[in-house]
Amino acid sequence: MTNDQITTAYQQAKSVFEKYGVDTDKAIEMLKTTPVSIHCWQGDDVKGFESPELELSGGIQTTGNYPGAATTPDQLRADMDKAFSLIPGKKRVNLHAIYIDSDKHVERDQIKPEHFSRWVEWAKQNDLGLDFNPTLFSHPKADDGLTLSHPNDEIRQFWIDHVKASRKVSEYFGRELGSTSFMNIWIPDGMKDQPVDRLSPRKRLMESLDKALEEKIDGAYHKDAVECKLFGIGAEAFTVGSNEFYLSYAATRNTALCLDAGHFHPTEVISDKISACSLYVNDLQLHVTRPVRWDSDHVVSFDDETQAIMREIVRNDLLDRVSIGLDFFDASINRIAAWVIGTRNAQKALLKALLEPTAELKAAEESFDYTTRLGLMEECHSLPWAAVWDYFCLQNEVPVGFDWMKDVKDYEATINATR
Template sequence: MGNINEKVVRNNYNNAKEIYASYGVDTDAVIEEFKSIPISVHNWQGDDVKGFEGLEGVHSENVVTGGFPGAARNGDEMRLDMETAMKYSPCRHKLNLHSMYAEPGQKKERNEYDTEDYQNWIDWAREKKIGMDFNCSYFTHPMMKDMCSLASPDEGIRRYWIQAGRMSRKIANDIGASLGEVCRNNTWVPDGTKDMPADRSAYRMRLKDSLDQIFEAEYDADNMCDCLEGKVFSIGTECFTVGSHDFYLAYAVQNHLGITMDTGHYHPQENVADKISAIMPFVDNIMLHLSRGVRWDSDHCLIQGDELSYIMQEIKRQGLFHKNVGIGLDYFDATINRVTSWIIGLRAAGKALLGALVEPTGMLLKAEEEGELTRRLALTEEFKNLPVNSVWDYLCLRESAGVGIDWMDDMQIYEKEVQMKR
């Protein structure tokens, strides 16, 4: 355990257990609940959203800064990297996979990919006893034209991506059926214009028609569910994003679909936690893509902070962890080691999740119901300093996930002996 004393960790946990018990919280039960809530790990962090298709000179709609060495170059390397990252997280995991990471036996067009082209990923997930989520990659491809895919005025372009979207849903359904855990199929397109369009409606009516065709087929809700991801703007589409939050929210409500809430896709001052209870009564599912946007959708590595804690608290207080809310990561930072970045983000999300679960929420609700607003605020402040880190350390010890910063020693060896030799 390096510099971490196991006896100290266990003693600290026993003391924390007594403190939480005085507030009516059973930390042993919380740890078991924690282990039942998956966090979906985004594979595209491992190679800066490049994919395995070997497309040279194709414009990327994803801005990735930095050039840290050791990026995964193929599926085997990426799976090893992800396995290493998950080793140092005590969370229950899922794999979140983009379609551009297919591994077909022979070269195919992206809209021709089928379930067999992801069999390596499915087999790996089954071996690791984890579920999967899926995303159609509507970007970084020659069939992106003038920053448009599903909203393109070029019917050939639009037909190409409609087929890709249809196949994505079919693949997601097969994944869910194969692994026995619902697969969330996410739709995000970067479509938009750099300057002001003369006819916004034309773009959005084309997008609506494309989505109508993609969602024609019905699939078993136990296998897959669909979520739509909006955005304020992207680089190159500053003036107009076709798939805005308003557009997708309206479409999801009308068509009984889910919404993906990427925490980097809103204005910096928007409260994402507040949006959960606002839209949950009207949509079938919510998928969270947790990121850290600094002034814009900059996809910095996820770290602990108030916003992340508030999101987890809101899900817990609404009783949504075991209903129709999925938690996933979505960032890509090439200025630091990509595997270490996964670990930092997973542990940040895990700490926020655990902090929400051990919160004595019942006391807050009781004070609110009785109109004791002063007491509610006092309790809220007091709960911030309860010894959740002692519970976290014990959880990491129990799951052999690295207590404190111990895992960094192993990661430095992995970086030197594996990543730097690529």
């Protein structure tokens, strides 16, 4: 379509939404200013740059061998630059500690802000916020499947010190960029078969977290988040950091709670948890991903759950309390395309939620008119939201529709193919 055709279609869609009391210009502005935290680890299959000999462990598994993975920080940043040029709206970048950009090896308990200064300079040049994660997997001191809950004092202290060091990096991001950095703590701790003692590891984890997070840091620069999980590869029978553990920890320690869409039973969804958790936890961080039968972290699609997640945020007016992040890694397809597909789908779902006539739906529900509620909810699916999305892309000077794929293929042929 031409620019004039896209604009005309938008004006027509705008008039349709007005009949439902929806201001499309306002929805576009909210979408434009709501950042999505895009995970760096899609670009290199979660290998990082700490050591070329690093082997994935802790239940982390990437499948596929599509050519062109980033092997240096500069390559990864260039790949993200390309992806971001095809994604509209406000963006953040989510880094793990293994994405250190240093000229020499630095052990994880010794990382410092200076080892991530090149990431900060890049973020400043591109108007990006940065988030952070300590990396408590793929390391010899995590080979037992336990880290912060390990019974060995020395190993446990190593990981406590790593989390402490990571918090200073996160604070540095927030201060330098003027945007709060969420630092999410996920650990692989668990057991393959049924344990005899579930309490002791959880007690050690609680005490380790208390020690790691004891220093008060200004929330304007840094916020701690803890991430729950049901099970993992090698931890099928018991996960120390369960949903109940971390929800309780976040509620009693005033940390943020991270809900990952793949960390629960196959039929259990995080969309239903958002409102419940918001009553007890002030800040929520989401890892929007697509589990297929298990925590497989497929590229986010425009599926029912992704749409339901965004509706829950919008319907309950939680945009200022929820950090929307992505978490998937697929090495079977072009990695830049994966970022573009997944992020644009998350944004489409958010826009569709912003275009919902929430006031009318709530009025019907509050008057027990469930017939109108159901009918209107279903009608919303076929409203011309796609015309609004196309106009949003046009405004943000990114390709409309599937035109972005040509850019990806050109980059693959000229850049990725040379690696």
